[in-house]
Amino acid sequence: MYDYNLVEERDVLCIDQKSFFASVSCIQKGLDPMTEKLAVVADTKRQGSVVLAATGPLKALGIKTGSRLFEIPHRNDIYIINPSMRKYLEVSIAISKIALQYIAPEDLHQYSIDEFFMDVTNSYHRFSSTVPSFCQKLQMEIKEATGINCSIGIGSNMLLSKIAMDIEAKHNDSLIAEWRYQDVPKKLWPIQPLSKFWGISRRTEAKLNKRGIFTVGDLAHYPHAYLKRDLGVIGIDLHLHANGIDQSRVRDKYKVMNPSICKSQILMRDYRYSEAKVVMRELIEDVASRVRGRNQLAKTIHFSFGYSDEGSISKQYTLEDPTNLEDNMYKVVERFADKLCDHHALFRTVSISLTQFIDEKDRQLNLFIDEYERKRNEKLAKTIDALHRKFGRGIVSKAVSYTEAGTKHGRLGLMAGHKM
Numbered sequence: 001m002y003d004y005n006l007v008e009e010r011d012v013l014c015i016d017q018k019s020f021f022a023s024v025s026c027i028q029k030g031l032d033p034m035t036e037k038l039a040v041v042a043d044t045k046r047q048g049s050v051v052l053a054a055t056g057p058l059k060a061l062g063i064k065t066g067s068r069l070f071e072i073p074h075r076n077d078i079y080i081i082n083p084s085m086r087k088y089l090e091v092s093i094a095i096s097k098i099a100l101q102y103i104a105p106e107d108l109h110q111y112s113i114d115e116f117f118m119d120v121t122n123s124y125h126r127f128s129s130t131v132p133s134f135c136q137k138l139q140m141e142i143k144e145a146t147g148i149n150c151s152i153g154i155g156s157n158m159l160l161s162k163i164a165m166d167i168e169a170k171h172n173d174s175l176i177a178e179w180r181y182q183d184v185p186k187k188l189w190p191i192q193p194l195s196k197f198w199g200i201s202r203r204t205e206a207k208l209n210k211r212g213i214f215t216v217g218d219l220a221h222y223p224h225a226y227l228k229r230d231l232g233v234i235g236i237d238l239h240l241h242a243n244g245i246d247q248s249r250v251r252d253k254y255k256v257m258n259p260s261i262c263k264s265q266i267l268m269r270d271y272r273y274s275e276a277k278v279v280m281r282e283l284i285e286d287v288a289s290r291v292r293g294r295n296q297l298a299k300t301i302h303f304s305f306g307y308s309d310e311g312s313i314s315k316q317y318t319l320e321d322p323t324n325l326e327d328n329m330y331k332v333v334e335r336f337a338d339k340l341c342d343h344h345a346l347f348r349t350v351s352i353s354l355t356q357f358i359d360e361k362d363r364q365l366n367l368f369i370d371e372y373e374r375k376r377n378e379k380l381a382k383t384i385d386a387l388h389r390k391f392g393r394g395i396v397s398k399a400v401s402y403t404e405a406g407t408k409h410g411r412l413g414l415m416a417g418h419k420m
Contacts, residue, residue, distance in 0.1 A: 002243050009156050009180075010119060010249075012117060012155050012158050013152055014111075014116075014155070016152075016170070017095065017148045022053040024091050025038060025081055027146075027147040031079070037058040039054045039058055040082070043082065044080055044082050050069075052083055053065060088113060089113065095148065095150075096116065098142055103120060107120070107122075107251060131154050154178040156180050163191075164187075166196075185217075189215060189216050193214070194214070203311065211230070216242050220243045260355045261298070262351065262354070263287050263352055266348065273343045280350045283352045284330050293385065294357070296324065296357045297324050297359075300316060300318045301333065302314065302315070302316040302354075303315060304350070307347060317336065322356075322358055324381070327377075
């Protein structure tokens with residue numbers, strides 16, 4: 001076990017707005033989010049639309065985030081509404097402003113629209129005698145100003161505050177929980193399954209289970225040299241986190257060094273592999289269009305197919321010649337997916353992301369590629385992009401025809417009923 005006397009002890013809060021989207025929507029309608037059954041749905045006109053949020057009473061009926069509209073019972077006491085992002089942002093900003101009355105801006109980190117971290121080490125004593133009493137004061141102010149209930153995790157670092165909030169605070173009456181270094185053996189190590197632990201996906205959990213690691217305590221006591229050997233740098237991070245150690249500071253803002261363009265889709269039913277590939281193609285068309293809109297080329301492609309039961313396959317590949325053409329991207333994805341995916345399984349999610357961008361003008365000449373054909377294809381693709389912006393996606397399509405000599409030519413097609 002580590003000597004925690006050698007580790008910095010801070011007072012970090014992780015604050016989560018309970019059922020935020022559903023609560024804000026309830027309050028907008030004059031309803032009580034603690035008693036009313038309400039679901040926020042991406043599009044109330046589509047039966048396959050995803051449930052973005054649900055109040056506690058509706059969750060008790062089995063409807064949760066990720067459920068589908070057609071799964072919600074047809075009852076008079078259940079409200080189903082579309083999201084209002086403007087209102088959600090307004091409430092989120094209002095809550096952040098309340099928090100900023102007690103700390104410097106650099107001591108607040110907005111983790112998501114409904115969750116943020118506060119480092120109150122140097123400020124809480126000005127307003128309360130203890131950190132828990134400060135949290136109660138903050139909860140009351142947020143509730144009075146916005147009507148939103150907050151769960152607050154108190155920790156010696158960001159990791160412990162986050163886990164305290166997720167594992168304990170969300171489920172007790174006060175909605176406040178405090179985890180310190182001395183609580184690690186008693187509170188942190190018993191956690192299982194591992195996917196409940198912040199930062200461990202089901203895929204990583206499966207890898208750890210194969211090594212006989214089923215609880216956070218097992219992970220904490222597993223030789224870190226083996227974790228590093230098998231999982232690389234991530235293995236070291238997992239070992240430290242399992243022991244409650246996190247050296248990151250709220251003031252150390254994360255800088256995006258390699259931004260990405262990504263798109264993912266939760267399928268409205270279980271898809272066969274051939275169907276999932278069609279959706280993947282559509283996602284690739286979207287991200288490729290966005291890259292072209294920036295006059296850039298993407299060098300690295302990362303994709304994943306998620307099975308309907310559990311698990312997924314993913315692959316990252318770096319191109320020798322960066323591209324912004326969907327055909328080039330799809331060929332790479334299809335080649336690896338055909339090898340890696342179980343063609344007899346059913347799929348529920350697909351995703352694609354592009355990274356490592358360069359400007360079109362910085363592309364290096366490749367003697368093995370027909371530059372005329374490539375420029376022609378890029379020009380055609382950008383023309384289609386422009387028509388999509390004008391007439392809507394799906395109106396314009398690219399077709400392929402062949403001459404008697406067998407030469408391939410691209411051409412544009414405009415669906416009937418629309419004039420250019």
